[in-house]
Amino acid sequence: MKKFNKKKYIVMLAVLFTLLVHCNVNAEIYTPLPCLIKEQPVNILGNIGDTVNFTVDATNVKIYKWEYCSAGQSTWQELGQSFPGYNSDTLTISLTNNYRLTNSYRCKLVGADGNVKYTDIVKIEKAKPVTITSQPVSTVGKIGDTVKFTVKASSVKSYRWEYCGAGQSTWQELGQSFPGYDSDTLTISLTNNYRLTNSYRCKLVGTGGNVKYTDIVKIEKAKPATITSQPVSTVGKIGDTVKFTVKASSVKSYRWEYCGAGQSTWQELGQSFPGYDSDTLTISLTNNYRLTNKYRCKLIGYDGKILYSSSCGIYKIDMEELETPIM
Incomplete structure (x- = not known):
């Protein structure tokens, strides 16, 4: 009969204990976590022919699956491969028909732990043509002054102020050296005579894609009282x-x-x-x-x-x- 080796037995027990501890630590490290939505998708504007995107920002996500619900319905159905990103964090929709425009959308997220979460429900709001409610008006000024022109409008996707030199007929876009060149209010520092004698107008693009121009305005040279x-x-x-x-x-x-x-x-x-x-x-x-x-x-x-x-x-x-x- 083999002689019992006590020292070898103790070493084996120590190795086995170490392996058990290591496995337990690894088990704790790789415990699946629930998904956490950091940023919800938001409503967007669109028209037939447009392409829109919805995005969700989340962590610990195992599976994304975008769903839709038709207008006036309550049943949610999964989108398929004809919708790019249907199984990712960003869904792309080509608005080829009115159904896609009027549907509601949400994303189903399965966390690493197997639990399911849904995003907020989002919609595509029908884009409208731009409507100008208040035109900019001509003002007075002199070299060294700062003047402003303002337009008030609704359903505006973008603003772009333009100028036309005295005696010219060609309109050109203003750039970043003119504060508010892409907003509803343009600010002009009258540092030279050209800025003083130019004509100005604003090009507005509506959420529906239509373009409108404001009235043309000028800076009248300041006179003494x-x-x-x-x-x-x-x-x-x-x-x-x-x-x-x-x-x-x-x-x-x-x-x-x-x-x-x-x-x-x-x-x-x-x-x-x-x-x-x-x-x-x-x-x-x-x-x-x-x-x-x-x-x-x-x-x-x-x-x-x-x-x-x-x-x-x-x-x-x-x-x-x-x-x-x-x-």
């Missing part, structure tokens, strides 16, 4: 309301000012005086200061130069004198 009618003094008493008006052209801003009786310093009026920043100032004569002040308007022209109106005042009505009977 010119007063055509000065404000005139008036009469009043405590409790009355009086008005002063200035008429002028090429005015960028108005600001009415006052100077206290016996003073020489002019100060700007504020929001408590209606029309303080317009062509007509309204004053409620609530106290004697308002009654005895002098008033004038500061006008800034589109050329940036300042012009002041004539000063005017309020002549106090003497009520005793008015009520004295003629003898």
Whole structure:
């Protein structure tokens, strides 16, 4: 009979134990995980003839399978090989008929652990023609100014602003040196005379593929303010309301000012005086200061130069004198 080798037996047990531990560790490492959807597919716009894509971003996915449900139905069916990506994270649909356009879509995901998850349901919204609701309007400016043109529209897939040089008939697209060249609002820094004298318009492509152009707009060269009618003094008493008006052209801003009786310093009026920043100032004569002040308007022209109106005042009505009977 063979002699029992205790030392060899202990070594064998140690090796077997090590193998068991190693297998258990590996079992824990390769435990299948459930799929996790990080980003859902989203609705998209389309028309017959278009090609659209739906994408799901997920981890630990063993199988992707895209499904569809017809309009007005509740039964979901799997898509097949005629739909590229039907078994991947991105489904491609050629909108060759109205059924494909009106179906709902979702993706069935089988995780590495065998569990099933479904994405959100997505649809293809029928693309519409672009509709302009507000046209850009011409503005005024001078070298050194910054001006903006804005168009308001619905169902717009893309904006692209264009320019046409003075005396030319060819329209060309603006580029990245013009902020907003591909948005609803174009910003132009008038760094040279060409930008000042160009004509501008916006090309809009609708979600339905149709193209529309806005009205053509221009930048009119800024002119100095010119007063055509000065404000005139008036009469009043405590409790009355009086008005002063200035008429002028090429005015960028108005600001009415006052100077206290016996003073020489002019100060700007504020929001408590209606029309303080317009062509007509309204004053409620609530106290004697308002009654005895002098008033004038500061006008800034589109050329940036300042012009002041004539000063005017309020002549106090003497009520005793008015009520004295003629003898």
